[in-house]
Amino acid sequence: xxxxxxxxxxxxxxxxxxxxxxxxxxxxxxxxxxxxxxxxxxxxxxxxxxxxxxxxxxxxxxxxxxxxxxxxxxxxxxxxxxxxxxxxxxxxxxxxxxxxxxxxxxxxxx
Amino acid sequence: xxxxxxxxxxxxxxxxxxxxxxxxxxxxxxxxxxxxxxxxxxxxxxxxxxxxxxxxxxxxxxxxxxxxxxxxxxxxxxxxxxxxxxxxxxxxxxxxxxxxxxxxxxxxxxxxxxxxxxxxxx
Numbered sequence: 054x055x056x057x058x059x060x061x062x063x064x065x066x067x068x069x070x071x072x073x074x075x076x077x078x079x080x081x082x083x084x085x086x087x088x089x090x091x092x093x094x095x096x097x098x099x100x101x102x103x104x105x106x107x108x109x110x111x112x113x114x115x116x117x118x119x120x121x122x123x124x125x126x127x128x129x130x131x132x133x134x135x136x137x138x139x140x141x142x143x144x145x146x147x148x149x150x151x152x153x154x155x156x157x158x159x160x161x162x163x
Numbered sequence: 164x165x166x167x168x169x170x171x172x173x174x175x176x177x178x179x180x181x182x183x184x185x186x187x188x189x190x191x192x193x194x195x196x197x198x199x200x201x202x203x204x205x206x207x208x209x210x211x212x213x214x215x216x217x218x219x220x221x222x223x224x225x226x227x228x229x230x231x232x233x234x235x236x237x238x239x240x241x242x243x244x245x246x247x248x249x250x251x252x253x254x255x256x257x258x259x260x261x262x263x264x265x266x267x268x269x270x271x272x273x274x275x276x277x278x279x280x281x282x283x284x285x
Contacts, residue, residue, distance in 0.1 A: 087269050098275035099210065110273055142210050146269040151225055157209035
């Protein structure tokens, strides 16, 4: 199984909005509404931000939103804040009954 | 509040078996509804799923590791374990355990351990 494709890095200024893409195939993202997004600060536990494409777990800010179109899912962060600076990973269920991750995107808040 | 803590040797020799345990506190591992999983992140690389198990013993593994991996549950100790045989330098990574608070192993993975670094030495 191939990893999902994410941009290596994105950046934005405080208060701005950014979008991170996650491209898969018809065997994963394109068929199943089981895309999740994780925020990962170095040396900390990953944190679930979005699951099932667009559902926010309890306690996650509504500045984080998810969507999907075809084989590409997206994470949008609005009103960018300094503490949003982290690595972000997408994941998807696959037709092989496995879980595949993206390569990760480093978000820099300028 | 559920807590998860990985433990095991931080250094493993090449060709030997990597063994890690994830101790669960603040909740029971015996719920048949939840999946318990292992993930890893090699230095400078991204997160990757290794495999998951539920209390009923249903297991799923990533294809590239399936021949070398075993995940098991010890309900009496409220913990689950990872064994990875014939390790090489490519298995050097931070290993995380995590829980999916739902009937499947791919969504709502909302509890994670802090991770433990395992280095494979030649």
